[in-house]
Amino acid sequence: MPWYSASKKSEPSGCSLLRVWCLRFVIVKSAESQSSYTQHLSEVGLSAGLHRIGFTTAEPLLRAREALVEREARGLRDTMQFTYRNPIRSTTPEMALPHARSIVVGARSYFADVQMPALSEMTDQVFGDVARYAWSDHYASLRDSLTVVAQQLRSDGHEALVFADSNAIVDREVAYLAGLGWFGKNANLLISGAGSWFVLGCVVTTAELSPSSVVSDGCGTCRRCLDACPTGAIVEPGVIDAGKCLAWILQKPGVIAHQYREAIGARMYGCDSCQDACPPSMRLAQHENVADDAQIVVDVLELLSLSDAEILERYGRWYIAGRDPRWVRRNALVVIGNTASLHNEKAKAVVATHVQSSDPVLRAHAIWAASRLGMGSSIPLHDEDPDVQAELHRLPGVREQH
DSSP states (O other): OOGGGSOTTOOOHHHHHHHHHHHHHHHHHHHHHHHHHHHHHHHHHHHTTOSEEEEEEOOOOHHHHHHHHHHHHTTOSTTOOGGGSOHHHHTOHHHHSTTOOEEEEEEEEOOOOOOOOOGGGOTTOOEEEEOGGGSSOHHHHHHHHHHHHHHHHHHTTOOEEEEESOTTSOHHHHHHHTTSEEEOTTSSEEETTTBSOEEEEEEEESSOOOOOOOOOOOOTTOOHHHHHOTTOOEEETTEEOGGGOHHHHTTSOSOOOHHHHHHHTTEEEOOOHHHHTOHHHHHSOOOOOOOTTOOOEEEHHHHTTSOHHHHHHHHTTSOOGGGOTHHHHHHHHHHHHHHSOTTOHHHHHHHHHHHTOSOHHHHHHHHHHHHHTTOGGGSOSOOSSHHHHHHHTTOOOOOOOO
């Protein structure tokens, strides 16, 4: 049958082929344009100071949501809030930005290695350690870099919002989906060829971008991070019991449980043990310069002489629950009990002062430190506060001097 006698619903075969070819051409050109624009944004981000950049869709983070719910059900959340506070929100990018289509994920290294002084020789001083991620405000530089990417997106007609250290989105999950790295057994994201010493952030946008490919696990049979954790907080590969994690214990409010105080050692804020034990994180770390304002150690005795306002001014970039300096002072008393020389009369005088504090939390930790330093004569026989009374009933022995 000739083509001109076909029904009106039919079309010449040549025309059909042309339409199919044109459609394929449009699709290919669109994909090429999307890929080209994604590459352009990558160059913008790296030029702005990001050390790694990747892309993923703004689909709900269902795997992360399931993990948050499951770990809370197992009692592994402790009192931690952050992305646990609202798992639906923190795993739904469109709740952060309506009509979001893509996420640009950026990372900046914060690793710096310094030669620490022989502090143990300074018998009249007591110093507390600060984890590397808190030496300076690494997130400020990260936000600046991500903001440049967001501005580029906005100038091109897209909506874009920056998120870094925010409970609005699970940053490690989007970093994994964006191909930056894999989840280590310590639950940190290990960036391919560089390890875990990175702060992570992202730009959620309405732009349609080409997603990166996820990377394979690189830990293999290694379990050094599990073995290195001072409290056994890594209860299984990739799963942390927050209630045992020293980084969280030093942040959360309240009396520190007895079984974790000695493990705190000289830590004032944060813990790097699992990362220090990680072979790729130490061997491949991207070294950065130490910032001029870096707080690597804390003079603990000086800190305990500061006012509330002075503590917040000096250490306010730390997460301090309720912005209450008593938790920082609490940590300092534990550090003294763990590390001060038994002959350090200055440290003993500071502890004796806090044994008489009007704050029961500080009294409790000062009494513990006093007992560790052999200051029996400074410890009261009775206290009206139940937490302090409990402390008096389980005094530790005098610490061995090494």
